[in-house]
Amino acid sequence: MDRTAELKAKIERLQKKKSALLTQSRLLQDFVTLAKSSAKEQILTAILQKTLDLTAELTKAETGSLFLLDPDGVVRDCILTRGPRQAKECLDLTGTVLEGGLAGWVMRNNRIGLITDTEKDDRWLNLPGQPYTVRSAMAVPISRDNELLGILTLLHSQPGVFHQGTADVMEVTAGQLGLALESAKLYSKLNEYSRALDAELEKGKQIQKEFLPRELPHPAGWDIAACFHAARQVSGDFYDAFLLPNGCLAVVVGDVCDKGIGSALFMALIRSLIRVFTGKISLSGVSISAGDRPAAEAMDVEVGTALGAVTLTSEYIAQEHGDQGMFATLCLGIINLETGELAYVNAGHLPLLIIGESGVRAALNVTGPSVGMAPGLKFRSAVARIDPGEILLGYTDGVTEALSPDAALYTQQRFLAFLEKPFSSALELIEGVKTDLFSHVKNAPQSDDITMIAVHRQKPAK
Template identity: 40%
Template sequence: MSDATALLVHPEGNPPPDLLSALAHEKVAFTVRTPDAALGAAGDEQPVPVAEVLLAPATMPPRTVRAVSRRMSETGPTPIVVVYTEQDFAALDQHIKLGHDYLVPPFLPPLVRARLRSCYERAKLSRTMEEVEAQAELLSYERELRIGREIQEGFLPEGLPMLDGWDLDVRFSPARNVAGDFYDVFELVNRRRLALVVADVCDKGVGAALFMALIRSLLRHTAEHSGLQSLMTANQLMPDQSDGGPGGAHMIPVVGATPLMNAVVGTNGYLTRNHSGQGYFATMFFSVLDPVTGNLVYINGGHNPPLLIPREGGPPHPLEPTGPAVGVIPDCAFSLGYAKVRRGDTLFVYTDGVPEARNAAGEFFGDDRLLELLREPVPSGRALLARVEGALWEHSGSAEQHDDITMMAVNRAVAAG
């Protein structure tokens, strides 16, 4: 037992001399304290010693023994508790029932060594079992997270549509095993329109991932089951931009705006009615694209403004919010926004994990740096995402990723495919 350490507690600070002699003979390093001193209640500024064994008299109340043991575990391993007595053997009973080991006279060195060795080995085995159980629990947790990520990946599109004259690409990088970001691409109105969604559920981790699955399912189900809508009411008409200019002299009906509006309003209503107590919400950009004309109708619910990059380069055009984040305000109004993706233009949609990416010094990537990257013309959506992704990697280096990162690029070819 030459490698063992012990804390001896005694009301008067004078444990049995023969016990002290036996510990010294067996080269057990020990410290003697009164209960108040061990608990720091006697004005003793000395820290409680780190020890493997707590030796306490059987007359000490079990709650006091537990309190000393807890204080020792604050700075070291949880100690083995061994109570000792010289004559009050009846007091041992309450401690034995609690699983404490014991020492009784005569305190001969061989007997003390054998008892402490037995206690030490049992405690070591117990700690090993606890470590095994903790490791098994960790492996089970990691397995559950893997399953969760696999399920979450099932909510993301398996692939992106291949449209003549269009190049779509996406980057999705969760900060943890599961993410609060999500994106979706699916067809509407008898395959005549393409829905494009990028959203960011507040917070990260499992809770955000659960709400991500709920919100994504509500949006897609409602949009796909809103029925075919060929004409909209007068307040849902948009300028005719077929000539490529900023506006036209007459209005044209917007096909696909009703599924868009129903999906966002319905999802917002469901979340605020049923889940306001959880405090989760999502910023999102949900748009419906006409691949033939390039016309785009959208709702930006408190999301980072997507950027429409002109084919000739220069400052991108932001698609500003048309309503609040989804799941915050009951019965709120969402407006429709309109844009046109001309031949050669690229729509860039992203979550706040892009400008908020940090390097090892904690510096953000920033909006200005992102805008500078987007000023130059790009040949395709894939090339644009590769450019931004490379700049993010260069900025972040080996720094930990703090937030989910999602980027979508929708490029319309200069010439029809």
């Protein structure tokens, strides 16, 4: 007989454990489903509701509530079997119940509270205007690693529905509920942080846009176009075009190493330094030159401006921010708008291209190392000429290394082949490359920033 009783007790324990594990399994399945869905923001509320529904089903409860607590014991959320409460309603309810009701008793004693008949137990509080009759009640603490995560309260309109056996089942189940609630709580917090980070990055994206030219110059006899597509919210690519006090046009394209916030900050710094060191300091239409400039036709002036600006920018980055390990490739060109003469420095960047009617006529190759890699770097300048009808094109490696859905590169070869056709304006070239490039990329995620700037010297009117 003792053996029979022992086996019966063992079976009961196993049945309780099975019920608990099944409940946990269903909760975790729902958690995974919700995590994969578009309703991630509501995952915590959904898991709380599911927890309450499953335990009500397990214990035959008619109604119930679930209070989610923060580490200080303050109610963070409140769910009823008939749906979530409004914030004020929840606070009014929990303030009363946690101070003097069954849930408050459980919170203070950290153990299951069982009431077989509410009319005979002073731990039960009948709330004013309560829309349902309660005769059986049970409140269960849900904990994880000794932290009280929440209090589950189950109710029935008839006395004696909940008993010690029900309490035993819920005691075993509570541990499994704790795991599911903790997972949902952590995921909800992570999702909250992720949304906050996305919002900050979006702000950063808008701020970064302000560092790119709002409007490109429109010098007589020339037209300029550019495009910029960041792979992330913020980018390390940049371009610029601005008129100098001596009447020349400065054109810049660059790519800061790495991606993300750090590269975006350095992009803004480098762009600003280039403007300062070329002598372009302007505010509200007022231009201040960094020293008197000789006449625009003196080619050595443009050479000196380009070389000096890149050298000083590199030295500043290396001396002031060298411990960050950040550097950038860039091309700076100074164009004499009267003659088409171009002085440039290519600091480790892809060649600037001069494009004629039948394709690339000249590639302006590297004349020095990347900017900011170390103090004391030496750069060289070089000169070229943009003839009427030709286009100067600067771009970053996000163009040639753009990936298709099957991970095939756009390639330098395809890029150069596309440039063999004639273009009547800078905008036509930029838009044409974009169309061809994105027909290759299709719906593949963008792997790198894509940046181009084109400067077209128009043919004189006949």
